[in-house]
Amino acid sequence: MDFQAFMGIEIIIDTGAGSCSGVSRAIQFAEDILDKEKELTCLGDLIHNEAEIVRLKDKGLNSIGHCQIVEQSEKKLLFCAHGEPPSTYRIANAFEVKIIDATCPIVKRLQKRVAKESARMQKVNGQLLLYGDLNHAEMIGLKAYSNYKTYILRDPADLETINTAKPTVFISQTTKFQSDYSQLIAAFKKKRKADQTEQFPLKIVNSVCKKMAKRDIQLKLFLKNIDLLLFVSDPKSSNGNGLFKIAKSKLPNSFFITSPTDLKKIWFKSGQKVGISGAATTPIWLLQETAIHLKKMLLE
Numbered sequence: 001m002d003f004q005a006f007m008g009i010e011i012i013i014d015t016g017a018g019s020c021s022g023v024s025r026a027i028q029f030a031e032d033i034l035d036k037e038k039e040l041t042c043l044g045d046l047i048h049n050e051a052e053i054v055r056l057k058d059k060g061l062n063s064i065g066h067c068q069i070v071e072q073s074e075k076k077l078l079f080c081a082h083g084e085p086p087s088t089y090r091i092a093n094a095f096e097v098k099i100i101d102a103t104c105p106i107v108k109r110l111q112k113r114v115a116k117e118s119a120r121m122q123k124v125n126g127q128l129l130l131y132g133d134l135n136h137a138e139m140i141g142l143k144a145y146s147n148y149k150t151y152i153l154r155d156p157a158d159l160e161t162i163n164t165a166k167p168t169v170f171i172s173q174t175t176k177f178q179s180d181y182s183q184l185i186a187a188f189k190k191k192r193k194a195d196q197t198e199q200f201p202l203k204i205v206n207s208v209c210k211k212m213a214k215r216d217i218q219l220k221l222f223l224k225n226i227d228l229l230l231f232v233s234d235p236k237s238s239n240g241n242g243l244f245k246i247a248k249s250k251l252p253n254s255f256f257i258t259s260p261t262d263l264k265k266i267w268f269k270s271g272q273k274v275g276i277s278g279a280a281t282t283p284i285w286l287l288q289e290t291a292i293h294l295k296k297m298l299l300e
């Protein structure tokens with residue numbers, strides 16, 4: 001019997017979900033090598049998604065931390081999409097590591113931009129404000145390309161300690177939402193007005209990745225058409241955590257799962273429209289597998 005007719009449940013996969021091009025490209029780099037060589041070492045997590053990591057591990061991918069780079073001397077080492085600081089390249093080159101650089105081209109360009117803007121700010125006694133997550137690989141990398149006053153802001157509350165009486169450049173982590181970045185800038189402008197420092201030059205770099213920029217809006221639209229959301233992500237994905245927070249506030253009937261086996265039959269009721277979505281690091285195959293698992297579970 002068709003489960004949909006049986007349970008009267010409709011399953012819809014969010015067409016805006018799935019890995020971003022930078023992460024997909026890095027996975028492709030890894031798979032091309034694994035197909036030929038059956039083993040490859042990656043620096044850190046290639047992707048913040050446990051299920052995808054397990055799949056790639058089965059194909060021969062293993063990962064090491066930065067302190068183990070020296071052990072890769074004369075061997076291949078894959079750098080992930082979020083990029084690495086200059087020091088990582090220096091160490092790897094010093095030990096003749098064969099770097100497979102899967103840094104997303106957009107992140108590469110942004111690293112150069114950070115270096116350029118920081119040099120410019122140094123000349124005018126200004127500052128560089130980076131919006132993002134302190135411990136995110138991309139932010140650690142970006143900050144390292146600046147050699148002048150650079151501060152990481154996680155949200156408007158962090159503006160409290162920022163001096164507005166300086167030329168300022170704003171740059172955002174690529175995986176942030178445009179709406180949150182705009183909110184932070186609006187708060188900074190408000191502070192400038194209150195501090196009477198609006199005469200100091202202010203430059204906003206639109207560095208939020210296009211794939212991410214409207215992802216929150218897309219998800220909100222998707223939520224309007226469903227009764228229950230299965231959000232597939234990994235707790236380590238900052239983009240996933242941000243999107244799930246939005247989903248939960250708009251649709252309390254939202255569940256965060258890391259794998260299809262997390263599904264519980266008691267969540268579902270006949271006649272529901274069930275949506276499946278995920279983070280920028282959630283591969284499409286995992287969303288599809290969740291749909292298949294759900295169908296099977298409803299038939300049991």
Ligand code: SF4
Binds near residue numbers: 022105209
């Ligand atoms: S979010 Fe955009 S910039 Fe960041 S890795 Fe993915 S494609 Fe590249």
